[in-house]
Amino acid sequence: MCGIVGYVGNNQAKGILVGGLRQLEYRGYDSAGIAVPDGAGGLEVVCRVGKVQALAEAVEGMELPASCGIGHTRWATHGKPSETNAHPHKDCSGKVAVVHNGIIENYAALRDELRAQGHEFVSETDTETVAHLLERYYEGDLAAAMRKTVAQLQGAYGIAAIHADHPQQIVVSRKDSPIVVGTDGSSSLVASDMVAVMDYTRDVVFLEDGQLAVLTPGSVEVQDAAGRAVEPQLTHIDWDTEAAERAGYPDFMLKEIHEQPRVVRDTVSGHLKDNKIVLEDLNLSQEDIEAIDQVYIIGCGTSYHAGLVARELIEAWARIPTRVEVASEFRYRNPIVTPSTLVIALSQSGETADTLAAVRLARSKGAKVFAVTNVMGSRITRESDGTLYVKANMEISVAATKSFLAQIACVTLIALFLAQRKGRLNSRQVVSLFHELRATPAQIEYILSDTSAIEEAAELLKDCHSAMYVGRGINATTCYEGALKLKEISYLHAEAYAAGELKHGPIALLDPSVPVVAVVTESPTRMQTLSNVQEILARGAKVIAIATEGDEDVREIADCVIYIPPVRDCFSAITASVPLQLLARSVALKRGCDVDHPRNLAKSVTVE
Numbered sequence: 001m002c003g004i005v006g007y008v009g010n011n012q013a014k015g016i017l018v019g020g021l022r023q024l025e026y027r028g029y030d031s032a033g034i035a036v037p038d039g040a041g042g043l044e045v046v047c048r049v050g051k052v053q054a055l056a057e058a059v060e061g062m063e064l065p066a067s068c069g070i071g072h073t074r075w076a077t078h079g080k081p082s083e084t085n086a087h088p089h090k091d092c093s094g095k096v097a098v099v100h101n102g103i104i105e106n107y108a109a110l111r112d113e114l115r116a117q118g119h120e121f122v123s124e125t126d127t128e129t130v131a132h133l134l135e136r137y138y139e140g141d142l143a144a145a146m147r148k149t150v151a152q153l154q155g156a157y158g159i160a161a162i163h164a165d166h167p168q169q170i171v172v173s174r175k176d177s178p179i180v181v182g183t184d185g186s187s188s189l190v191a192s193d194m195v196a197v198m199d200y201t202r203d204v205v206f207l208e209d210g211q212l213a214v215l216t217p218g219s220v221e222v223q224d225a226a227g228r229a230v231e232p233q234l235t236h237i238d239w240d241t242e243a244a245e246r247a248g249y250p251d252f253m254l255k256e257i258h259e260q261p262r263v264v265r266d267t268v269s270g271h272l273k274d275n276k277i278v279l280e281d282l283n284l285s286q287e288d289i290e291a292i293d294q295v296y297i298i299g300c301g302t303s304y305h306a307g308l309v310a311r312e313l314i315e316a317w318a319r320i321p322t323r324v325e326v327a328s329e330f331r332y333r334n335p336i337v338t339p340s341t342l343v344i345a346l347s348q349s350g351e352t353a354d355t356l357a358a359v360r361l362a363r364s365k366g367a368k369v370f371a372v373t374n375v376m377g378s379r380i381t382r383e384s385d386g387t388l389y390v391k392a393n394m395e396i397s398v399a400a401t402k403s404f405l406a407q408i409a410c411v412t413l414i415a416l417f418l419a420q421r422k423g424r425l426n427s428r429q430v431v432s433l434f435h436e437l438r439a440t441p442a443q444i445e446y447i448l449s450d451t452s453a454i455e456e457a458a459e460l461l462k463d464c465h466s467a468m469y470v471g472r473g474i475n476a477t478t479c480y481e482g483a484l485k486l487k488e489i490s491y492l493h494a495e496a497y498a499a500g501e502l503k504h505g506p507i508a509l510l511d512p513s514v515p516v517v518a519v520v521t522e523s524p525t526r527m528q529t530l531s532n533v534q535e536i537l538a539r540g541a542k543v544i545a546i547a548t549e550g551d552e553d554v555r556e557i558a559d560c561v562i563y564i565p566p567v568r569d570c571f572s573a574i575t576a577s578v579p580l581q582l583l584a585r586s587v588a589l590k591r592g593c594d595v596d597h598p599r600n601l602a603k604s605v606t607v608e
């Protein structure tokens with residue numbers, strides 16, 4: 001939530017800051033702003049409500065020659081989106097400017113204390129407290145003031161600050177909010193995400209909690225909380241920068257949907273050696289594996305849905321009892337997790353606050369926790385016992401698509417790995433399933449080659465007030481994810497149910513105005529789902545079916561059929577998800593929605 005960026009070097013800062021904010025816009029787009037030294041001993045702050053484009057237009061004609069500055073794109077928490085609440089925030093003297101990602105939990109008490117000392121607040125934000133604290137503690141050394149300031153803060157923060165008296169310096173600090181810093185030798189940068197730094201350097205430092213960094217042109221000095229210099233741990237980023245471009249696609253969502261064949265291929269590749277599934281990064285001995293008596297999977301949103309797929313596969317193949325839970329609930333319960341529980345934490349960003357808290361809880365109970373994430377160096381990788389990377393490359397669209405398929409591919413490998421190492425599947429079975437998994441990218445390509453039926457289905461959905469999604473088994477999950485996509489980007493109400501549950505209540509909602517998307521692909525429960533489709537049709541609802549090519553029974557009864565190629569049921573979540581992603585996008589576009597920037601959402605949810 002919220003993106004922060006800072007630049008200090010030899011070039012004009014304003015364009016670089018705005019460019020960085022554009023790359024971080026997925027983190028929030030309620031307002032955007034920058035602060036730069038004004039060359040006359042003060043600071044110039046420019047903020048606009050809405051997307052970064054509004055800020056870009058505002059600064060375009062402005063005379064802002066400074067070669068240092070900080071910027072922010074906001075996802076509002078404290079105070080509505082407005083220019084007054086937009087970051088950067090200044091102190092009373094106007095010499096300090098601050099951008100912040102996170103939540104200062106004790107801001108109200110700090111603000112009262114600072115007000116009593118004569119500080120005047122202009123915004124409703126928690127962040128403004130930081131600017132006034134820096135003012136209170138500043139005695140000529142911004143880093144020293146930052147150390148004293150963060151010692152007063154409770155909550156999560158990634159902060160970057162500048163001071164008019166040091167026009168070539170940025171000071172940053174973090175706790176529980178991501179901060180990456182880097183330098184190319186002449187320019188130094190800070191950002192909430194490496195995407196905004198990658199054009200300058202591929203060797204970056206992910207600050208640890210409690211660390212500070214002092215950036216000057218060509219130098220990044222990392223310090224611990226006591227101000228002692230720390231040897232920075234460099235991480236090399238091998239992401240491809242093309243991911244940050246739309247490459248001719250009208251939006252990132254469509255581009256990312258089309259990247260899925262490559263993403264699944266890359267995620268799976270290299271994990272079968274000598275007829276064995278190898279997941280070296282899991283770091284599990286045979287003894288560890290034999291001791292596992294249950295698996296717990298935690299995640300949020302789309303990552304939780306990938307966890308539901310994982311449960312189906314782990315239980316089917318490895319026969320290990322598996323539970324899946326949303327991290328925001330898990331973290332506040334007393335879940336039955338023991339040292340013989342294997343915990344798998346799924347998070348595209350690796351920064352989701354609820355998932356990180358759940359990881360800490362599971363580890364405190366003695367369980368081994370493995371992260372499945374897309375983002376190198378993200379917080380979850382440092383808090384877990386091992387990490388498996390999905391190879392989705394940077395995902396820009398707020399609605400997760402390619403990371404979902406990559407997560408499914410990854411958990412499929414984990415399920416095969418556990419099944420083989422537990423002796424529940426033999427090598428022949430494992431190799432055969434692996435080859436079928438490896439064939440799914442070609443099937444996705446085939447689905448992407450003709451989307452005419454999806455467009456037809458979107459026409460049926462676009463004007464409804466509510467839609468329902470039904471499927472069974474692994475495809476109940478596909479439906480949960482399909483409905484989430486529709487809600488997120490088209491703002492249509494949608495609910496998904498295991499098809500057999502319909503008659504226990506939700507069928508009361510059906511009438512001709514509520515279309516139903518039914519996944520009726522080839523599976524051991526296809527006949528049962530077909531009966532549910534008949535029940536739906538009997539209530540006058542229109543049915544859009546996702547079915548296996550050649551299934552004439554479905555064609556005869558459904559209002560619209562989207563055919564997908566035949567795959568074994570256990571892999572159908574990979575293929576059936578693709579038309580549901582495209583369907584949500586198409587409905588959203590027909591309704592005039594901005595698919596890459598859905599309202600009220602942000603890509604990384606770093607607050608509770």
Ligand code: M6R
Pocket residue numbers: 300301302303346347348349350351352355398399400401488601602603604605
């Ligand atoms: O980065 P994470 O996978 O931990 O994020 C979890 C959810 O916030 C995320 O999947 C969210 O539901 C997306 N908007 C889905 O499109």
